[in-house]
Amino acid sequence: MKLLFTALLAAVLCGAVFGGEWQTECFRGSALVxxxxxxxxxxxDFGSNDGSYAVCQKSVEARSAAEALELSIKKPADHGLNLRVWDQHGECYQKPVGVPACGDWQRITVALGDYPEHWGGDGNGVFDGPPSAIGFAVTLGMSACSKGVFAFRDLRFAEAPSAAPQKHIAVAPEWSLRDGKAVFEVALSGDPGPAVL
Structure with missing residues (x-):
């Protein structure tokens, strides 16, 4: 079954082949995939420990530099979620993924880059080459719930959605008087585009 899942996952990925088993790590608790x-x-299960986190990660062979990770997730518990991506030299980069708790599947796109944290590997802070592994870190945060299940499927590397144009307020260069009041024409322009988490 695991071999079949790995083969199916590899078949649906754009520009990447995921290999091996999901590895887990948990600080002050237990975790499994x-x-x-x-x-x-x-x-x-974080138990009663503050500052706990659980991580799963898997190696990947990206065929080209990816700009985003698309996936469907279920995150019913209100715990923090972070994306972890490793570069070709083993340096780990982490960024928060701000999605609310929801028991239904949500399709999200997470832009790769702009990582507020990095460690390990060559430690140069420069993402070297295509990703070599990806992972997710769930944190206890301020939640009163110490247990949870974070589900994910249909992971795909993709191009990032184009940056959303800014909304602009344009004031007409001319104004007029109507009923003794100055009237300015105001229009909003721009398309907010798709959300990138």
């Missing part, structure tokens, strides 16, 4: 049908689940 289980594969269920077409999805994988990070099952974690």
């Amino acid at each position: 289980r594969e269920t049908g077409d999805a994988a689940e990070l099952v974690y």
